[in-house]
Amino acid sequence: MCIAGGFVANLKELAEMLGLSQTTISRALNGYPEVSEDTRQRVIAAADQHNYRPNSSARRLATGKARTIGHVVPISHHDMINPHFSDFIAGAGAVYSQRGYDMLITVVEAARQADTYRSLHRDRRVDGVILHGPVVNDPRPDLLDELGLPYVVHGRTLRDETSYHWVDVNNFRSFRRATRHLLELGHRRIALINGWENMMFARRRREGFEAALAEAGLTADPSIMVADEMIDPTAYAAMKRFLDSPSPPTAVMCSSVLSALGALRAIREHRLEPGREVSVICHDDRLSFLDASGDGLGLTTMRSGIREAGSHCANMLIDLIEGRQTVPHILLEAELVAGRTTGPPPS
Amino acid sequence: MCIAGGFVANLKELAEMLGLSQTTISRALNGYPEVSEDTRQRVIAAADQHNYRPNSSARRLATGKARTIGHVVPISHHDMINPHFSDFIAGAGAVYSQRGYDMLITVVEAARQADTYRSLHRDRRVDGVILHGPVVNDPRPDLLDELGLPYVVHGRTLRDETSYHWVDVNNFRSFRRATRHLLELGHRRIALINGWENMMFARRRREGFEAALAEAGLTADPSIMVADEMIDPTAYAAMKRFLDSPSPPTAVMCSSVLSALGALRAIREHRLEPGREVSVICHDDRLSFLDASGDGLGLTTMRSGIREAGSHCANMLIDLIEGRQTVPHILLEAELVAGRTTGPPPS
């Protein structure tokens, strides 16, 4: 109605303006019951007419809560930042905005991670953190427990699963299922282009892969398996090597779309046709800039949106921080999406 | 030396422990000259022995500075998050860590951006912001000027360039240069697969492209030009259309590596060989997960690291906030990297 008047910088001014105490204003604005509905409305109206918003530092100091979630993003070996990161962030960020939290991101060399967590906690800059990319014997959960900083792991570590909160994809089942699919199509020699196997997700994928092979009475052949950075060039090189070997695979499982792209490149370069002469199947995180499955790149994939994983993590962590009842573990199932890159092996 | 003793929660305790006043402790820790070097050392030693770190909210409240930089990340039309984002963040984030700033990221629907800036400023949550993805008539610089919130634009708008701080790539010159290169190789019919041309960078690229053509007495043909989301599927579709047309191009310029990948896909599908029958050249932001130039994908590119752009923006903004002397504009030149996707047109 009324055009925004001058700005009001703080509670005191607003209180004086309305002839009320700061206490009352604060309570009205924060929804406490000790103030009449009448007064509350008057206060709220005045507040947004004069464009008043509580100073966040002051509020934090008084409450001891930062209303901020931390994400510590390690820069890996090759100075690389995980491309899955931005989509995860998009999912989590939407939840934060909606639930009134801020997102604090710290980019740090992998080696200095522990210090960063310590510092985030000591300075009280965050109420909790999301733990990315857990490795096999990850020291971070123990560290965070020791600090008493709430956290949710995106993925799982080897520690007792019931002892912390996590959101994960069922990587074991996903890769077992996809491998079974290839076996049913008749493939007997299947390659694996995996991520670094100190990462839990990669290890679980390999286990799923091997389990399916074992069921069929086969054993995995290390000479057509590789664990490396999940990007095009490494996958390209690996696939090329596999195809040049004495007994090349008729199918390959890739841990990411980027790997699959590299593998496809190698396959085509060998004048082989994906889906007919060599089958390719990969895990698809549904990165928003890579429409991998179905109509997009036409890849056959195991699909599970990393964005949803992000929002699940965010919601779980906030529930945890606010002391609400919450499901402590979420296991997401990947969906097998048929594309044009799989088929029976050539006879 | 000494094992970290119990934790000390605040200045007061530390002061009592050392028999000094809070004032002195604060000054010692913050490097003010009014305290003797002796005392300072004693204080510093005690502080880190007892694991003391000032509470950041309290410090912020007292100083009025947030020591935090905001990044507002819009989710675009198709619910997509810009894949360049994570590398930009990596560059900026490293600078923030080093200079003692926090990075606050807000993911928000494009339409609600203005409100987000207002709110970040009103709540005093940030000391400044980085403005991403400027469009042709971008309202944000005016908004931020009005709010009095310091900012640095990654890119430029149409507004008088001297009136704000920015870091940009010389997109005009880059695309003119690349186009000239193709012309020198003998190409006469060159396609353009660009980003949305309401984005300044895309518009400048088209202008550079057209300028080079004009110099050669040619005019751009709209039927082999497209402006769209810079991802594989759109580029694939466009290139396919171009190749199916009555007079297909012998070369194509792409605004991103992802577009180039789509274009290459279409070219190969047409049983044409990139570099021999159709030349491809693209802008390469050096995304860490896409090794596009040279030995990687072998693309001929105009290369300019977006990560460096990120660190330049961060440094410039912090200088601005802290009132230091600073260069207000940085224009980065892209480097032409020869790959295997360019060559003379087939005769």
Add this chain to the structure above:
DNA sequence: CATCGAGCCCAAAGCGCTTTGGCTTTGGCG
């Protein structure tokens, strides 16, 4: 010898909010 200016250090006043404890007023109830 009195004075003065460094050199060090301190007490106390904010910063802007939340929250505790208490004070009126009102209305219902025995």
Add this chain to the structure above:
DNA sequence: CGCCAAAGCCAAAGCGCTTTGGGCTCGATG
């Protein structure tokens, strides 16, 4: 009518830091 609980409001005490405006000591200076 007197009492009491509930409703509605307030003053003031933090939260943990920075910063202002002294105060004291001591050696140098006129």
